[in-house]
Amino acid sequence: MFYQLLYSMTDQVSAFNIFHYITVRTFISFFTSFLLAWIWGPYFIKRLMDNQMGQTIRVDGPQSHHKKAGTPTMGGGLILLSTLVPCLLWVDIFNPLVWAVLVVTWGFGSIGYLDDWLKVSKRNSRGLSGKVRLLAEFLISGVTIFVLTRYFGLSTEVHIPFFKHFMIDLGWGYAIFGSLVVVGTANAVNLTDGLDGLAIVPVVISASTLGLFAYLAGHSSISTYLTIPHVSGAGELSPVAAAVVAAGLGFLWFNSYPAQVFMGDVGSLSLGGFLGIMAVLTRNELLMMILGGVFVVEALSVITQVVSFKLTGKRVFRMAPLHHHFELKGLTENKIIVRFWILSILLAVLSLSTLKLR
Numbered sequence: 001m002f003y004q005l006l007y008s009m010t011d012q013v014s015a016f017n018i019f020h021y022i023t024v025r026t027f028i029s030f031f032t033s034f035l036l037a038w039i040w041g042p043y044f045i046k047r048l049m050d051n052q053m054g055q056t057i058r059v060d061g062p063q064s065h066h067k068k069a070g071t072p073t074m075g076g077g078l079i080l081l082s083t084l085v086p087c088l089l090w091v092d093i094f095n096p097l098v099w100a101v102l103v104v105t106w107g108f109g110s111i112g113y114l115d116d117w118l119k120v121s122k123r124n125s126r127g128l129s130g131k132v133r134l135l136a137e138f139l140i141s142g143v144t145i146f147v148l149t150r151y152f153g154l155s156t157e158v159h160i161p162f163f164k165h166f167m168i169d170l171g172w173g174y175a176i177f178g179s180l181v182v183v184g185t186a187n188a189v190n191l192t193d194g195l196d197g198l199a200i201v202p203v204v205i206s207a208s209t210l211g212l213f214a215y216l217a218g219h220s221s222i223s224t225y226l227t228i229p230h231v232s233g234a235g236e237l238s239p240v241a242a243a244v245v246a247a248g249l250g251f252l253w254f255n256s257y258p259a260q261v262f263m264g265d266v267g268s269l270s271l272g273g274f275l276g277i278m279a280v281l282t283r284n285e286l287l288m289m290i291l292g293g294v295f296v297v298e299a300l301s302v303i304t305q306v307v308s309f310k311l312t313g314k315r316v317f318r319m320a321p322l323h324h325h326f327e328l329k330g331l332t333e334n335k336i337i338v339r340f341w342i343l344s345i346l347l348a349v350l351s352l353s354t355l356k357l358r
Contacts, residue, residue: 002089019090022215022235029086029239030246037082037250045254045261048072053120071259074116075251076267080109082247087240095236096152097281100144102240104277107140108186109270116264127265134183141182141273145280146175154281155229161287161354164227181285182276188295189272191302191321196259197252198323198337202294202344203271204248209291209348210278211241216355217282226355229283237281244274257334284351291351294344298322 010017018024053074083105091098115128148154156174160166170177193199216222218235248271254260263271272295279288289296298321305320317325326336 004092022218022238025090026211026215026239026242029090030242032086032089033082033243033246034250036085037078037247038253040078040082041250041254041261044075044078045072048074048261053116071262073120073262073264074113074266075255075261076109076112076263076265076270078261079244079247079251079263079267080106080270082250083240083243086243086246091239091243092236095233096148097231097233098236098240100148100281101237101274101277103144104141104182105270105274107144108137108273109266111136111140112190112265112267112269115269116266119265137183137186137269137273138179141179141277142175144277145178145182148281149174153232155231155283157229157283158285159229159283161284161290178280178285181280181288182273184299185276185279185288185292185295186269186272188292188299189275190265190268192295192298192323193263193268194321194323195327195333195337196257197255198340199268199271200248200252200255200263201337201341202292203275204245204252205341205344205348206275206291207241207244207248207271207278209351210275210282210284211238211245212352213282213284214238214241214278228355231281231283234282237278241278244271257337287351287354290347290354293347294340301325 004019010020049072053072084102087093087098087102093099093102111128111133115133119127145154149156156171157167157169158174158177160168189199189203192202213228214231214234214237216226217228217231218233218237220230223230251261251263251267255263275288275292279285279291284291301317301322302320304316308314308316318328319325323336323340327333
């Protein structure tokens with residue numbers, strides 16, 4: 001919004017014309033967000049410590065994690081605040097797609113905040129009821145997507161990766177499908193957040209990729225050349241994605257091993273919701289299964305573990321999610337984290353390859 005004021009003064013200062021370009025605002029948004037997260041970080045962590053917002057560790061979790069008890073949690077609030085400011089400064093907040101991203105991201109963040117607060121106040125790891133949480137998530141994402149399809153022309157077609165002209169029109173059912181993508185992604189990221197820095201880097205990588213997809217989809221000439229769906233106004237999501245990426249890196253400054261702060265559910269749910277709604281708005285709903293492959297595998301490991309134990313009384317993994325299984329097999333925390341990061345990069349490259357394969 002601030003950039004529009006500067007751009008309106010182009011007649012007086014011709015250099016302000018650069019704020020018309022999405023690419024310029026994307027870079028400015030990135031550095032604004034990172035600096036805010038980096039500067040606010042120590043103060044934010046101190047506030048969490050002063051208010052005794054310490055992490056509660058699962059009783060049945062790996063023994064090595066018990067030393068992390070009391071580490072400040074709810075650090076995802078730092079990411080949200082560091083993202084919001086550049087969005088207000090450098091993004092067209094009157095764009096309905098931008099509004100959709102902010103509503104879902106902050107809506108899911110609010111759910112996560114309540115979940116974290118209940119865990120901290122009651123000193124247990126249970127938090128908000130799973131049914132209530134899922135209901136709220138589906139309500140936020142479902143209403144948002146329905147409004148976009150009903151009043152702002154969001155397509156209800158689902159495009160199949162690796163196929164140029166293969167698509168399925170879900171009609172009124174798209175809001176349900178889109179909600180499943182958003183809620184599934186949010187909870188998969190939430191399950192992945194279990195080791196220092198494990199979740200935030202795959203989030204940063206996925207957000208970077210989706211930010212690029214948004215720019216390409218919003219550019220009519222490029223989207224036509226690449227034979228990808230054109231989404232009017234999607235380019236404005238690139239500065240938003242850049243802000244999330246930079247805020248994530250700023251958070252990683254304090255979350256890297258050994259972590260000074262954890263993102264908590266306020267961070268994992270909001271970031272997961274962000275990735276999910278970005279996948280929906282850029283028409284990459286199914287591709288998100290590849291791009292977010294690390295999150296998908298983590299979620300599937302939990303589902304497999306639960307189903308197997310209920311049906312057979314046996315566990316497939318030593319512990320779920322999958323990163324705990326590797327911990328109990330003797331891999332060090334740092335090795336698990338870095339290998340998951342590497343896999344995320346490989347999956348992002350594979351996802352980008354579909355631009356010319358579809």
